[in-house]
Amino acid sequence: MTTLVFLEHHGDEILKTSLGVLSKAAEVGGQVEGVLVGSGVEPLASSAGKFGASTVLVADDPRLEAALPQPRVDVLAALVRDRGHENVLLAQSILGADVAAGLAARLEAGLNWQLTDVLTRDGELVGRQPALSDSVVCEVGWTETPRLALFRAGALDPVASGGEARVERVEPELEDFSLTAEMVEQAHEESEGPSIEDADVIVAGGRGLGGPENFTLVEDLAKALGGAVAATRAVVDAGWYPYQTQVGQTGKTVSPKLYIACGISGAIQHKVGMQASNVIVSINKDPNAPIFEYSDLGVVGDVHAIVPKLTELVRARRGG
Ligand SMILES: Cc1cc2nc3c(=O)[nH]c(=O)nc-3n(C[C@H](O)[C@H](O)[C@H](O)COP(=O)(O)OP(=O)(O)OC[C@H]3O[C@@H](n4cnc5c(N)ncnc54)[C@H](O)[C@@H]3O)c2cc1C
Structure with a gap:
C-alpha cells in the first residue's frame, strides 16, 4: 500500500x-x-x-x-x-x-x-x-x-x-x-502561549462565567498552568470569545492531558470535542450539570470564587 x-x-x-x-x-x-x-x-x-x-x-x-x-x-x-x-x-x-x-x-x-x-x-x-x-x-x-x-x-x-x-x-x-487567485492580505493573530490544538492543558470557559469580562478568570488560570484558553459555542455565538477557540462538534477536537471546564454545562456537542482529554476537571454550580457525568473530578461551586483561588494556588506552587 x-x-x-x-x-x-x-x-x-x-x-x-x-x-x-x-x-x-x-x-x-x-x-x-x-x-x-x-x-x-x-x-x-x-x-x-x-x-x-x-x-x-x-x-x-x-x-x-x-x-x-x-x-x-x-x-x-x-x-x-x-x-x-x-x-x-x-x-x-x-x-x-x-x-x-x-x-x-x-x-x-x-x-x-x-x-x-x-x-x-x-x-x-x-x-x-x-x-x-x-x-x-x-x-x-x-x-x-x-x-x-x-x-x-x-x-x-x-x-x-x-x-x-x-x-x-x-x-x-x-x-x-x-x-489566478492571489493572497491579498494575511493577518497574524497575536497570542501568548500554546494554541488549543497543541496545549497539554486547556482551561475552557462557558456561559457560567457570566460575561466576556470574566474570561480573565480562565485566562489567568491558563497562564499559570502554561495552557491555552478554550470556549463553548454559546459564548462564541454571544461574541464573548473568538471562534478559533471553540471546542466541540462545530469547533475543534482537542485531547490535552488536562481539561478544566469552568461554567460549562457539558452538552453533547461540546463533549464530542473534548472527551478524549486525559483528565477532565469541571467546576459548575449545578450538581446535576451533565458535564459531571464524564468528569474525572467535579467541583460544585461558583467559578468566580473557585477559579481565582485555584490560580493563586497554582502560582504559589510554581513560585510565580
Ligand atoms: C448543531 C449544533 C452544534 C453545536 N456545536 C457546539 C460546539 O461545537 N461546541 C459547543 O460548546 N457547543 C455546541 N453547540 C451548543 C451546545 O448544544 C450548548 O448549547 C453549548 O455547549 C452550551 O454552552 P455552555 O455550557 O457555555 O452554556 P450553558 O449550557 O448555558 O451552561 C452554562 C453552565 O454554567 C453553569 N453556571 C452558571 N453560573 C455559574 C457559576 N457562577 N459558577 C459555576 N457554574 C455556573 C450552569 O449551571 C450551566 O451548567 C452546538 C449545538 C448545536 C445544535
Missing part, C-alpha cells in the same frame, strides 16, 4: 495535526511519503522522518508561498498520477479541507472526511467516522483508488518513531488557472 500525506506547515513548523495523520499512516503500514508544499520549506522536510515518512517530497517554489489551495492541488494531483499513491491523507484545516475537495474533483476520487481513525481489514482501508452528533461511529470505505481521507484536527496524536526521511525535490507544474 502506498500513502501520501499532505504536510501542512505554518511558519517554520509542520502542523501537529499533519504529523498525527503521518504517524497514523505509518502505523497502518506500507510505503508512506509526505509532501511539503511552499516556499523555503525544504529545511522542514527531514523532521517528518521521525513521524514515519520514508520519503518527503518537497515542492519548493516562490509561487507556492501563499497558502492557497489550487497550486497545492496541482502538486498533489501530479504526484498521485506519477507515483500511483493509493491513499492520500490530510488533516482538517481550512487549507487542508480545500485541498482535499479540490483533489477529489481533479482526480475524480472518493473523499471520506471527518475521520477520527483509519485501519486495514483484509487488506482494505477502513475509516472511522463519527455520526449523529458523534453518538455513533460508522465505518466507511472507498470503492476505488486513490482513496482520499480528511481527518479531524486533534483526532490523531503524532508519535515519534525515530526514523529518517529521504528528501526529494519535485518540480511543481502549476496550471494557469491555479495562479
Whole structure:
C-alpha cells in the first residue's frame, strides 16, 4: 500500500495535526511519503522522518508561498498520477479541507472526511467516522483508488518513531488557472502561549462565567498552568470569545492531558470535542450539570470564587 500525506506547515513548523495523520499512516503500514508544499520549506522536510515518512517530497517554489489551495492541488494531483499513491491523507484545516475537495474533483476520487481513525481489514482501508452528533461511529470505505481521507484536527496524536526521511525535490507544474487567485492580505493573530490544538492543558470557559469580562478568570488560570484558553459555542455565538477557540462538534477536537471546564454545562456537542482529554476537571454550580457525568473530578461551586483561588494556588506552587 502506498500513502501520501499532505504536510501542512505554518511558519517554520509542520502542523501537529499533519504529523498525527503521518504517524497514523505509518502505523497502518506500507510505503508512506509526505509532501511539503511552499516556499523555503525544504529545511522542514527531514523532521517528518521521525513521524514515519520514508520519503518527503518537497515542492519548493516562490509561487507556492501563499497558502492557497489550487497550486497545492496541482502538486498533489501530479504526484498521485506519477507515483500511483493509493491513499492520500490530510488533516482538517481550512487549507487542508480545500485541498482535499479540490483533489477529489481533479482526480475524480472518493473523499471520506471527518475521520477520527483509519485501519486495514483484509487488506482494505477502513475509516472511522463519527455520526449523529458523534453518538455513533460508522465505518466507511472507498470503492476505488486513490482513496482520499480528511481527518479531524486533534483526532490523531503524532508519535515519534525515530526514523529518517529521504528528501526529494519535485518540480511543481502549476496550471494557469491555479495562479489566478492571489493572497491579498494575511493577518497574524497575536497570542501568548500554546494554541488549543497543541496545549497539554486547556482551561475552557462557558456561559457560567457570566460575561466576556470574566474570561480573565480562565485566562489567568491558563497562564499559570502554561495552557491555552478554550470556549463553548454559546459564548462564541454571544461574541464573548473568538471562534478559533471553540471546542466541540462545530469547533475543534482537542485531547490535552488536562481539561478544566469552568461554567460549562457539558452538552453533547461540546463533549464530542473534548472527551478524549486525559483528565477532565469541571467546576459548575449545578450538581446535576451533565458535564459531571464524564468528569474525572467535579467541583460544585461558583467559578468566580473557585477559579481565582485555584490560580493563586497554582502560582504559589510554581513560585510565580
Ligand atoms: C448543531 C449544533 C452544534 C453545536 N456545536 C457546539 C460546539 O461545537 N461546541 C459547543 O460548546 N457547543 C455546541 N453547540 C451548543 C451546545 O448544544 C450548548 O448549547 C453549548 O455547549 C452550551 O454552552 P455552555 O455550557 O457555555 O452554556 P450553558 O449550557 O448555558 O451552561 C452554562 C453552565 O454554567 C453553569 N453556571 C452558571 N453560573 C455559574 C457559576 N457562577 N459558577 C459555576 N457554574 C455556573 C450552569 O449551571 C450551566 O451548567 C452546538 C449545538 C448545536 C445544535
